[in-house]
Amino acid sequence: MREELAAAIREALEDGAAAAVFLTGEDGTAEPRVARDPSDAAIEKVATGDERYPMAGFVMMLSPLLEGGIAVAGRECDRRMFVELAKHGQVDPDRIRFIGIPCSQELADACGCDHPCPPDSIVACAAGPAQARLVEEATSEDAAERFAFWMDSFSRCIKCMGCRNVCPMCYCKECALDNLELVGPESAPPDIPIFHLIRAVDMADHCVDCGMCEAICPAEIPLRSLYRQAREVVKEAFGYEPGVNPDEKSPIEKLGEVSDLAGMEEGFRTT
Amino acid sequence: MTNETIEDTTEKPAEVADDDVRILAFLCNWCSYAGADLAGVSRMQYPPNVRDIRVMCTGTISPYFVLKAFQEGIDGVLIAGCHIGDCHYGKGNYATAKRFRVLEDLLTSIGVDPRRIRLEWVSAAEGAKFQQVITDFTEQVRQAGRSPLGRKGGGQA
Ligand code: SF4
Numbered sequence: 001m002r003e004e005l006a007a008a009i010r011e012a013l014e015d016g017a018a019a020a021v022f023l024t025g026e027d028g029t030a031e032p033r034v035a036r037d038p039s040d041a042a043i044e045k046v047a048t049g050d051e052r053y054p055m056a057g058f059v060m061m062l063s064p065l066l067e068g069g070i071a072v073a074g075r076e077c078d079r080r081m082f083v084e085l086a087k088h089g090q091v092d093p094d095r096i097r098f099i100g101i102p103c104s105q106e107l108a109d110a111c112g113c114d115h116p117c118p119p120d121s122i123v124a125c126a127a128g129p130a131q132a133r134l135v136e137e138a139t140s141e142d143a144a145e146r147f148a149f150w151m152d153s154f155s156r157c158i159k160c161m162g163c164r165n166v167c168p169m170c171y172c173k174e175c176a177l178d179n180l181e182l183v184g185p186e187s188a189p190p191d192i193p194i195f196h197l198i199r200a201v202d203m204a205d206h207c208v209d210c211g212m213c214e215a216i217c218p219a220e221i222p223l224r225s226l227y228r229q230a231r232e233v234v235k236e237a238f239g240y241e242p243g244v245n246p247d248e249k250s251p252i253e254k255l256g257e258v259s260d261l262a263g264m265e266e267g268f269r270t271t
Numbered sequence: 272m273t274n275e276t277i278e279d280t281t282e283k284p285a286e287v288a289d290d291d292v293r294i295l296a297f298l299c300n301w302c303s304y305a306g307a308d309l310a311g312v313s314r315m316q317y318p319p320n321v322r323d324i325r326v327m328c329t330g331t332i333s334p335y336f337v338l339k340a341f342q343e344g345i346d347g348v349l350i351a352g353c354h355i356g357d358c359h360y361g362k363g364n365y366a367t368a369k370r371f372r373v374l375e376d377l378l379t380s381i382g383v384d385p386r387r388i389r390l391e392w393v394s395a396a397e398g399a400k401f402q403q404v405i406t407d408f409t410e411q412v413r414q415a416g417r418s419p420l421g422r423k424g425g426g427q428a
């Protein structure tokens with residue numbers, strides 16, 4: 001796949017993209033690179049393994065510094081981030097030329113990812129969708145057990161901020177988690193559950209389920225399950241899934257019409 | 272509104288027993304606060320467990336405020352505003368309805384007792400409804416018991 005990927009990057013630069021962004025590296029190490037010239041030797045070293053990197057975050061940082069189009073080599077979760085970020089005005093979709101890398105079956109299985117194939121990947125995508133799961137304790141029928149499990153997990157937090165910092169969907173310049181009136185200055189653990197629930201509320205209609213937050217968390221808190229639950233809430237209430245349809249905005253971001261509230265009678269009392 | 276207000280409001284009213292529940296109500300200025308006022312001037316009796324914060328519209332209530340109230344040890348949060356169609360700013364309460372749905376379902380999914388939060392539409396003319404809502408909700412929160420969420424909380428799950 002490396003040859004096809006390198007060829008696609010060179011082609012994008014020859015076609016007039018001002019820069020190409022991709023990962024290089026072997027054996028689980030990954031380094032983001034920017035190439036501006038199709039003859040750049042780094043292009044030949046483009047990574048095709050299972051390395052993960054917040055490409056969309058990198059591009060958001062880079063795009064104000066460059067003019068013109070940016071080619072980005074990434075996976076389907078990276079593509080979905082661009083779709084969602086464009087809706088929030090954080091990237092200009094007209095500047096992004098996405099080069100889709102298919103995920104391996106191993107990666108899809110390990111991620112529990114049901115969308116391992118970008119719509120137009122550079123080589124045929126052989127991976128089939130895997131079942132998205134929650135950690136078992138989060139699925140307990142007993143609410144008190146679920147609550148105890150989450151409080152126990154949150155209590156391991158050391159407030160390193162890795163989850164927020166790695167997440168490309170956490171693009172706010174001013175973060176509620178830094179607001180001392182909401183979350184006190186204590187660190188290990190921070191005020192729980194508010195610290196984790198603020199993020200969960202915001203991720204419900206933003207998270208594209210890339211899993212990088214959980215991968216980076218030193219306390220091994222099952223953050224992906226938490227945000228999967230939050231995503232499920234929004235999907236069930238409004239049929240909305242972040243990153244999927246570029247023409248559909250989050251129902252929570254707009255006031256909408258009274259018809260949008262239909263079927264929500266379960267969620268609140270009208271009598 | 273500042274969170275100082277939330278903190279101040281989480282203090283237990285003197286007439287509420289130590290082991291009884293504390294409830295925070297966010298009331299829209301234009302309807303539910305007026306409804307509460309009407310209940311008051313009509314001398315309707317309701318439990319003293321509720322402290323309130325007046326907001327200009329329920330659409331100004333961030334889910335963060337509700338989380339903060341629970342973090343401060345509040346046992347139940349009520350949001351009351353204008354009926355759909357009556358919001359003084361047009362559609363502020365559409366946002367409230369949607370945010371509330373997400374917050375309620377999310378809290379439920381992580382194991383918080385959904386009896387701890389409630390959204391109601393109470394107009395300025397509905398003093399009796401206000402009394403009813405406060406009485407019902409206080410009973411409902413008592414059944415859920417003291418909240419395990421806040422650092423100042425305690426009690427059973
Ligand atoms: S899985 Fe984590 S890092 Fe990825 S988009 Fe969701 S919250 Fe952000």
Ligand code: SF4
Pocket residue numbers: 156157158159160161162163164213216217218219220221223
């Ligand atoms: S990455 Fe984990 S330990 Fe660090 S702040 Fe996030 S939840 Fe806490």
Ligand code: FES
Pocket residue numbers: 299300301302327328329330352353357358359360363364
């Ligand atoms: S003004 Fe009462 S809910 Fe908006």
